[in-house]
Amino acid sequence: MTIAASTELICFLILGAVVVLGSIGVVLLTNIVYSAFLLGGVFMAVAGLYLLLNASFVAAAQVLVYVGAVNVLILFAIMLVNKKEELKPIKGLQLRKILSGAICLGLLSLLIRVDFTTPWNLPGPKAIGEDATERIGEHLFTDYLLPFELASVLLLMAMIGAIVLARRDVLIQDLDTEKAIDLPIIENGKEPLLIDKTSP
Amino acid sequence: MKMLPNPFTAHLALVSPGIDIELSFNEFLQDLGVSPELAHILWLPLPMFLVLIAAIIGVLVTVWLERKISAAAQQRIGPEYAGALGILQPMADGLKLLVKEDIIPAKADGLLFTLGPVLVLVPVILSWLIVPFGQNLLISNVGIGIFLWIALSSIQPIGLLMSGYASNNKYSLLGGLRAAAQSISYEIPLALAVLAVVMMSNSLSTVDIVEQQNSAGLLSWNIWRQPIGFLIFWICALAECERLPFDLPEAEEELVAGYQTEYAGMKFALFYLGSYINLVLSALLVSVLYLGGWGFPIPIEWFAEWIGEPISSPIVQVCAGSIGIGMTVLKAYLLVFLAILLRWTTPRVRIDQLLDLGWKFLLPISLVNLLFTAALKLAFPIAFGG
Numbered sequence: 142m143t144i145a146a147s148t149e150l151i152c153f154l155i156l157g158a159v160v161v162l163g164s165i166g167v168v169l170l171t172n173i174v175y176s177a178f179l180l181g182g183v184f185m186a187v188a189g190l191y192l193l194l195n196a197s198f199v200a201a202a203q204v205l206v207y208v209g210a211v212n213v214l215i216l217f218a219i220m221l222v223n224k225k226e227e228l229k230p231i232k233g234l235q236l237r238k239i240l241s242g243a244i245c246l247g248l249l250s251l252l253i254r255v256d257f258t259t260p261w262n263l264p265g266p267k268a269i270g271e272d273a274t275e276r277i278g279e280h281l282f283t284d285y286l287l288p289f290e291l292a293s294v295l296l297l298m299a300m301i302g303a304i305v306l307a308r309r310d311v312l313i314q315d316l317d318t319e320k321a322i323d324l325p326i327i328e329n330g331k332e333p334l335l336i337d338k339t340s341p
Numbered sequence: 342m343k344m345l346p347n348p349f350t351a352h353l354a355l356v357s358p359g360i361d362i363e364l365s366f367n368e369f370l371q372d373l374g375v376s377p378e379l380a381h382i383l384w385l386p387l388p389m390f391l392v393l394i395a396a397i398i399g400v401l402v403t404v405w406l407e408r409k410i411s412a413a414a415q416q417r418i419g420p421e422y423a424g425a426l427g428i429l430q431p432m433a434d435g436l437k438l439l440v441k442e443d444i445i446p447a448k449a450d451g452l453l454f455t456l457g458p459v460l461v462l463v464p465v466i467l468s469w470l471i472v473p474f475g476q477n478l479l480i481s482n483v484g485i486g487i488f489l490w491i492a493l494s495s496i497q498p499i500g501l502l503m504s505g506y507a508s509n510n511k512y513s514l515l516g517g518l519r520a521a522a523q524s525i526s527y528e529i530p531l532a533l534a535v536l537a538v539v540m541m542s543n544s545l546s547t548v549d550i551v552e553q554q555n556s557a558g559l560l561s562w563n564i565w566r567q568p569i570g571f572l573i574f575w576i577c578a579l580a581e582c583e584r585l586p587f588d589l590p591e592a593e594e595e596l597v598a599g600y601q602t603e604y605a606g607m608k609f610a611l612f613y614l615g616s617y618i619n620l621v622l623s624a625l626l627v628s629v630l631y632l633g634g635w636g637f638p639i640p641i642e643w644f645a646e647w648i649g650e651p652i653s654s655p656i657v658q659v660c661a662g663s664i665g666i667g668m669t670v671l672k673a674y675l676l677v678f679l680a681i682l683l684r685w686t687t688p689r690v691r692i693d694q695l696l697d698l699g700w701k702f703l704l705p706i707s708l709v710n711l712l713f714t715a716a717l718k719l720a721f722p723i724a725f726g727g
Contacts, residue, residue, distance in 0.1 A: 144378050174506060178453065181499050197485050201492040209495025209528070213521060216502045220518060271484030274545065 153193055159186040177219055181212040195268035198277065388480050392469050399673075400617040404431040406674070407681050414685040438613070441606035449603060450507040457504025458604070458611035464493040464500075465619045472625050473547050475635050475665035486546040487539065490626065491532050494581065498524045501590070501600055504612075508603035516599025519692060520590035524581055526699040531577035533707035534570040537714040538563055538630050541726040547626075551634030553726060559638040564631045566725060569710045571631045573703055575676075578623035580699070582616060584680055586687040589695060620680060621673060628672035635665030 163183040167176045184207040191200035231237070269276060281289050363384055370380040405420070405428055412419025420427025445451050468490045473479040483489055498521035505517015539545055541563070542553040554562050564571050580587040591599035601612050628634060641661045645652045652661075690698065718725040 144382065174453075178499070178503060185496075197483060198488070201485050201488050205488075205492040205495050208499065209492065210525075213495075213498050213502070213525060216499065217518070217521065220502065220506060220514065274485060 149193060152189070156186045156189045156193070159183070160190070173219055174216075177212065177215050180215065181208050184208045184212060195270050196273060197270075198274045392472075392480055393466065396466060396469055396618050396621070397614075399621040400614060401431040401435075402674075403617050403621055403677055404434065406677065407684075410678065410681045411685060414682070435610065438606060438610035443606040443608065444603075446509060446603050448509045450509065453503050453507035454603075455608065457500050457507055457600075458608045458615070460500030460503060461497055462500075462611045462615040462618075464496040465615050465622060468493050468622055469618075471547050472622065473551060473629065473634060474669050475662050476548070476552075478635075478662065478665065479548070482546055482548050484546055486544075486548075487535055487550065487626075487630070488545050491528070491535065494524075495528060504604070505600040508600070510603050512597045513600050513602045516590045516602070520583065520600055523583070523587065523590060523695060523699075526696060527577040527580040527587075527703070530573050530699065530703040530707040531581065533704075533711050534567075534574040534577065535630065537567055537570045537707075537711050540711070540714055540718060541566065543726055547629050547634070551629055551636065554633045555636035555640060558636065558640045558643075559633070562631065562633040562636075567631060567710075567714070569706065570714075571627070573707050573710065574630065575627060576698075576703065578627060579680060579683070580695070582620045582623055582680075584620065585684040586690050587695060588689060589692055592689060620677060624673040624676035624680070625669065627676050628669060632672045633668075634672075635669045637664055637668055 160183055163179050163186065166179045167183065170176050170179065184203065188200040188203040188208070191197075191203055366384055366387075367377065367380045370383060371377060375383070408427070408430060409419045420430035423429040423433050445454055470480045471483055471486050471489055473482075501517045501520040501524070503517075505513045505515075505520070508514070538550060542550045544550065544553075550563075583590055589599075591601060601609060604612060641657075641664065642652055645657050645661075650657050652658075714725065
């Protein structure tokens with residue numbers, strides 16, 4: 142075995158171990174902040190796997206989208222919610238754990254079976270490496286144009302939805318009292334941002 | 342032989358096809374009876390080590406410049422006794438931080454507290470992978486080039502959030518959240534400004550971007566074709582580096598020192614190092630994207646023609662290589678100087694002003710700039726790289 146091949150194998154084994162152990166950690170750790178950070182590690186390891194497959198553009202996109210956007214968003218959500226709440230013990234937690242564990246194991250065995258029964262075309266198609274960026278662009282704007290545009294519209298809808306939810310003054314009904322409230326946010330840099338409850 | 346797919350292969354050779362340091366190094370080792378594979382492995386760490394040292398020295402120089410220029414701006418003398426003109430002062434600072442006690446607060450999360458600064462520093466150093474100092478004078482001419490830098494710089498907010506959270510201090514947490522929010526919101530106009538340049542060069546690779554600017558020297562630099570993009574990029578780069586007027590995350594008067602409040606010793610030094618390496622890196626990338634990178638204001642080829650030497654002759658190659666390194670560093674340090682001057686001439690913005698500027702002003706402007714560049718590229722393919 143050449144040095145190149147063995148380096149690749151060692152990298153693959155390390156990355157694979159990080160992905161598997163990290164994902165198990167994400168699910169099983171009780172501290173949600175640790176889970177979120179571990180998720181970032183798992184995303185990074187997946188990017189490393191793409192790099193090993195000679196798909197550097199996909200790897201960079203993975204880092205940008207999943208680590209830089211999705212994971213940071215998750216962390217923000219966790220850190221901005223500082224509600225200390227006593228969680229009530231759920232009935233039959235043990236049974237639930239056993240059931241979900243069994244379902245996961247079943248899925249795993251199904252995947253392993255698929256893995257062993259499918260006649261894989263080995264070695265797969267040769268990686269095109271640096272040309273991949275152009276090729277991805279071509280595909281996105283020709284034969285995958287419709288899914289691409291649909292995804293953009295979906296993202297736009299999500300964005301508008303987020304803005305509507307964030308702007309409290311658009312909401313005209315109080316969720317608790319179900320009374321109509323049309324209260325403007327005081328936009329004054331010197332005063333704290335509060336909903337003015339005194340004005341009608 | 343190739344070790345691994347592209348991002349890992351390292352090249353550091355003077356302007357091809359003249360002098361190839363890697364080739365001569367390998368031949369030298371093979372003459373000593375070392376196998377080609379081993380010679381390659383011995384070669385690999387060298388350019389990386391060299392760039393790491395270059396980055397650290399760049400930081401030391403920047404710190405010294407910051408102290409001296411700040412002093413001049415305030416009519417003080419600044420560091421004077423450590424070496425001539427206080428040039429050893431940054432070294433003294435570094436040594437002091439190195440021997441300081443490493444404190445982890447009792448209620449802090451030790452693991453995340455240690456990992457945070459590392460996560461801030463490592464992506465910044467990795468980004469030096471793509472900074473070209475000459476035709477072949479970079480660690481790796483990765484095809485995705487500048488995109489790699491954008492992707493890597495998006496990891497940084499995680500490190501900031503991590504250290505802010507792990508410090509178990511409300512100022513740290515606020516500072517971390519602010520830093521992450523700032524870095525995310527300014528990444529978008531930054532990426533759009535880069536995209537406009539990439540659209541003109543038809544390539545993501547930093548080497549191609551510089552080469553495309555060097556056909557007619559000073560006049561063909563991207564700054565003339567992308568003046569708005571240049572300003573957007575520079576503002577966003579300052580915000581990403583948390584320099585004044587965008588240094589809210591560590592605004593001393595409001596947040597003690599932001600996410601760095603609980604840090605001391607070497608861990609604090611990592612943050613410090615990270616922010617200065619990032620500043621030098623941003624200055625280098627501005628010079629690569631908009632100021633012609635290693636290009637001299639008058640093309641070297643014209644000089645070579647004038648003195649009657651062929652461009653491939655060793656003497657011209659060595660001169661061109663050294664001028665290239667000199668020009669890159671000179672342009673970068675002019676920009677660093679500008680950043681330091683801005684520090685002492687602009688007041689800090691408020692957090693709402695900062696986010697307003699990012700989302701309501703820079704983002705639409707950069708979108709319009711992108712659209713305009715596309716239109717110009719279609720209309721004048723000769724001037725805008727059709």
